[in-house]
Structures are given as C-alpha cells and as structure tokens.
Amino acid sequence: MHIVIMGCGRVGSALAQTLEQQGHTVAVVDQDPTAFRRLGSGFGGRRVTGVGFDQDTLREAGIEEAGAFAAVSSGDNSNIIAARVAREMFGIENVAARIYDPRRAEVYQRLGIPTVATVRWTADQMLRRLLPSGAEPLWRDPSGGVQLAEVHTSPSWIGHKVSTLQEETGVRVAFLTRLGEAVLPTSQTVLQEGDLVHVMMRTDEIEKVEAVFSEGPEEGGH
Numbered sequence: 001m002h003i004v005i006m007g008c009g010r011v012g013s014a015l016a017q018t019l020e021q022q023g024h025t026v027a028v029v030d031q032d033p034t035a036f037r038r039l040g041s042g043f044g045g046r047r048v049t050g051v052g053f054d055q056d057t058l059r060e061a062g063i064e065e066a067g068a069f070a071a072v073s074s075g076d077n078s079n080i081i082a083a084r085v086a087r088e089m090f091g092i093e094n095v096a097a098r099i100y101d102p103r104r105a106e107v108y109q110r111l112g113i114p115t116v117a118t119v120r121w122t123a124d125q126m127l128r129r130l131l132p133s134g135a136e137p138l139w140r141d142p143s144g145g146v147q148l149a150e151v152h153t154s155p156s157w158i159g160h161k162v163s164t165l166q167e168e169t170g171v172r173v174a175f176l177t178r179l180g181e182a183v184l185p186t187s188q189t190v191l192q193e194g195d196l197v198h199v200m201m202r203t204d205e206i207e208k209v210e211a212v213f214s215e216g217p218e219e220g221g222h
Helices: 010-021 033-039 056-062 077-090 104-112 116-130 162-169 203-215
Strands: 004-005 026-029 048-049 068-071 093-096 136-142 146-151 172-178 181-183 195-201
Touching: 004 010, 004 077, 010 033, 026 033, 033 048, 048 056, 056 077, 056 162, 068 203, 077 093, 077 104, 104 162, 146 203, 162 195, 162 203, 195 203
Parallel strands: 004 026, 004 068, 026 048, 068 093
Antiparallel strands: 136 146, 146 195, 172 181, 172 195
16 A cells, blocks of 8 residues: 655654555655655655645655555644545545644544544553543544543452453453553453553443442452
C-alpha cells in the first residue's frame, strides 16, 4: 500500500520508517525541508516540501494512488483540514488525524475522521499510574452509549478468570496490559498482579462496573 504522511516530527518520521520496514511505500509531506533529516539516509520514500492540505502537494506525494493518509503535524487545524481533504477530495478511506485538544477530538470523531489525542492519551496513562481508581475512558462511540475504559481492579481479583469478571459485571474485557504488552484474553486467562484491565461497557453502567471491580468477586474462593 502507498501511504501519505503529513508531518515529519518524531511521530511522523517513526511512522514512516515503520511502514516502510513493513513493505509499504511512503511519502512524507512537511513545510520545513530540514525536518526530513529525521527520516535518515536509509529512508527510500518520497520527501515532499509543502503544505499538507494543498491538493497539488498531496498529488505530488501520490495521494491519488494512496490507500491511507495520516495527519501528524503539530497543528490541530492543519491536521483536520488535511484529513478532510484526503477523505473528501481524494476519497481516501483510511484516514487518521493527531489532535492535541481532546475536546476537539470528539467533535472530529463525529465528523467521521478518526483522531488520536496524543497529549490526552499520555496524560491519562500517567494519571492511571498515579491515581489508580475508577474508570478512565479511552474511547467512546459517536453516540456516547458505549465506551472502552481502563478500570481499576481490586487485588482480590488476582487469580480469578477473566470470564468470571465478565459474568459478574456484564462487561467485555477487550484486552489486558501485562508487563507493558497488550494481551487478548481467552475464557481461561487468569488475572495476574499488575494487570491493567481494559473493558468495553455501556456508559450508563460505569458506576455499577466500577463497584464490582473495586469490591472483588462475590465468592471468596478461587
């Protein structure tokens, strides 16, 4: 697949190098030609100097044959404009925009542009380590009825199966973070000390779910 990336900062350059290593062709667009130094001499893709939402610049980057577009510059407005141009003018289906302001991110999500709120994600992850309580939303569907959240889990759940946790709360455990790695649980997966539990649940059931997670299993035995 050919992929166009707007922004050659730390995220854009790392994304470009990773995608190229995976066998994709990549074009990187940036207004500052010196930014391309981050790509290194081994990068074989296109380097296009220009504004990432300018149609001629995007054409030079190969947007017309692209399968995906990522807007990861340092400007929210530029990223969202570029993402909309890629989707609406060039028909690119796989589009994502990095957004620093989390309030904007939810608005753009409703416009159909998948967004990654970098600063919020990092801050939330730090908060989860500093203040491990309650549920921290990571994603909401556009209607707001369902959300993915990391829920603080009582130590009394350690040694119990994920399936038991699901039965007692009515949630779906989407994945665990174990020793820094994401783990997709099966019905036999047992919770270990230090696991971070990420669940899909109805937004109106958060308080009930939090209570069960913090109180522990109904039965005392394993």
